[in-house]
Amino acid sequence: MKARKTTSLKKVMQFAKPYRARFVWVIIFAIALSIFAAVRPYLLKQTVDEYVLHKHESGLLNFVALMAAVLVFEVASQFYFVYWANWLGQDIVKDIREKLFGHISSFRMKFFDNEAVGRLVTRTVFDIESIAKIFSQGLFMIISDLLKMLVVLCVMFYMNWKLTLIVMLAMPILVFATRIFQKKMKGAFEEVRAQVANLNTFVQERVTGMKIVQLFNREEIEYEKFKDINKKHNDAWQKNILYNSIFFPIADTISQLTLGLIIWYGSTSILNGESITSSGDLFAYIWFIGMLFNPLRQIADKFNEMQMGIIASDRVFELLEMEELIQQSGTIEAGHFKGELQFDNVRFSYLEGEEVIKGINLNVDAGATIAIVGATGAGKSTIINLLNRFYEIDSGRISIDGTDINEFTLESLRRQIGIVLQDVFLLADTILNNITLNDPSISRENVINAAKAIGVHDFIMSLPEGYDYNVKERGVMLSSGQRQLIAFLRAYVSNPSILILDEATSSIDTHSEEMIRTATDKITKGRTSIVIAHRLATIVNADKIIVMDKGLIVESGTHYELINREEGYYKNLYYSQFAVEAP
Structure with a gap:
């Protein structure tokens, strides 16, 4: 002692x-x-x-x-x-x-x-x-x-x-x-x-x-x-x-x-x-x-x-002295990606012996918009966590533009990936600071121009102090939809090469959803985008839909290819949600 x-x-x-x-x-x-x-x-x-x-x-x-x-x-x-x-x-x-x-x-x-x-x-x-x-x-x-x-x-x-x-x-x-x-x-x-x-x-x-x-x-x-x-x-x-x-x-x-x-x-x-x-x-x-x-x-x-x-x-x-650090052996500074993604036989488990991702293979073309759907616990959000290296894969390889993501420096990799989560976390600060996260390279003018470009400027200016409005702890002064719009703008001003929308429209009202769809169309244009959604109506125009179940990819294709597949997983999922709207 x-x-x-x-x-x-x-x-x-x-x-x-x-x-x-x-x-x-x-x-x-x-x-x-x-x-x-x-x-x-x-x-x-x-x-x-x-x-x-x-x-x-x-x-x-x-x-x-x-x-x-x-x-x-x-x-x-x-x-x-x-x-x-x-x-x-x-x-x-x-x-x-x-x-x-x-x-x-x-x-x-x-x-x-x-x-x-x-x-x-x-x-x-x-x-x-x-x-x-x-x-x-x-x-x-x-x-x-x-x-x-x-x-x-x-x-x-x-x-x-x-x-x-x-x-x-x-x-x-x-x-x-x-x-x-x-x-x-x-x-x-x-x-x-x-x-x-x-x-x-x-x-x-x-x-x-x-x-x-x-x-x-x-x-x-x-x-x-x-x-x-x-x-x-x-x-x-x-x-x-x-x-x-x-x-x-x-x-x-x-x-x-x-x-x-x-x-x-x-x-x-x-x-x-x-x-x-x-x-x-x-x-x-x-x-x-x-x-x-x-x-x-x-x-x-x-x-x-x-x-x-x-x-x-x-x-x-x-x-x-804890050795819980993320492995940072990469030496390549990631520039602006084309956005070609590849998952080769990727396996991952949160707990040893309990695989969540079971050897998936996935290719995403540069500039494409793909959607990932599936039941809760299928492994959709886990894929996003692995791409951002929040967790290290057990085996396999994830690459961007042909380069293993482990070869990039962690900071430069994450700088090129923008994420909008379902549960938006906002600091007890102004809207402007929540968008820029106090990054001095992003000016107020940049934020305003970006807000106008994706159609959220009027919403922000309707608040008591506009961009200087303090949203309080965790953004309690804003609705779920308003917090999502702030998150979209935050991702947009960072100008990422790859955009990820994780359940971004799962818990918002119809009016906010329309604004978010407009914002989505704007910020996904010209960049590789991955959309995780429960509302299947929001992803019918995706270039490719990936259907996951229990850590495996069970189907992939366009909406119309999957909807016409006999006894398909996606078809059953779609009709269970939108039977009245089915063609």
Whole structure:
């Protein structure tokens, strides 16, 4: 366990390398703070012994002024120490968070199929904030406290070694209590982090799916589940509170008993006329004991903050070290494709041993529009996922213009493929930014011209702020059809070589469907297009229709070829939907 913690801390410290100068200054200010803090009690001793007891007024004023100057330097050192330590911590976690988000963004879709969104949010936000505490409330504070204790002990031994030995007798007891407390708190913190992740996951899923919760009257059931998870979270924190409630009173008791013993021993020696202790020593040691015991007591708490940060870093680096990345061995920069597609004996399974695509062969001519139809689960959308390399095929080959898609760089490949999905995802941003996705190469003028070209400009301008209208989270301010139109425009302005429409008209009203058909005719012209549709009436003019069933291509041809095939799969599917409209 110790080796694991050390390794995690080393990994975090790797991110501190760009900030070496700031790191050094934090240590310098920690040293200065320790020295100034230890000097003030010593000056107090000198003031009492040399000037107060001897009623030396002018010297007293000089020493008071000197103590005030030391205080100013101590306060300044503390300010810069705390400010720079927190600044350094925040810059480090900024870098870690950026690297983590970039790493997660490059994961294969299979990872997201199995990982809860709430847990990823916890890792990216809350766990990384805990890493910041390694610097702001953990490592540097511990270093500062240890330096302060070391300097204080040196000054104490210099002033009065006998009184210092009395203080030292109590320290092993406090160190032992601190160690036990630290071990107990470690387990409590691990439980807290686990329960926080569970709580985040539950809330994320229920808030996102609140419509389903309310639609099926699940409010009470989900509320009871939440109470159970929240109670476990509360119980985890109760352990934390219990251990704190036990430790700190014990630490305070040890400190006060030591102080009482020092005062008794020192006062007795003074009353007996012994020279081993002075009045100034007692004043200084009352101060010193607080400076020695308070940091020792608080180090346990700071160790816990640091430990919590290290536990969080374990979780973060576990993600950073995951080998879930999409294979990016391709070196060819994809230019504008002609659009000839070929699937050669392609096989794929989401779960090992359960094939979803079972050795399909498919050729698509450049510039052609093909439609893929079939029952739910036939493998239609999976083909699209494989073409975009969201998943890696088990065997076979997929090529564009005769080149294996694995030979293209992933970014350039996806740049040439535009997709309009059934479930359109919009950001809580303006329509313009949802269309361009903040791509600086796409100007506002380009977007407006594209919108006019496919017939959606008037719809956008009918909204309160036109292209600057904020659609809110997931585009809730727009209807399904309006979201689809935005998705069509988003695909169109990217000028892809290949266009994919995945169930793009399956859940919209008739008026929106007419607009989308107009947009479809415009954006599919001159480019290879793949249309996946449940509404067979929307694909009767496709150059070729591919019929899939259980991961296999069972039929292919034009609408009229397939509709006239005796006992054909497509014919039965078509008549089951449009018997009244059948010729």
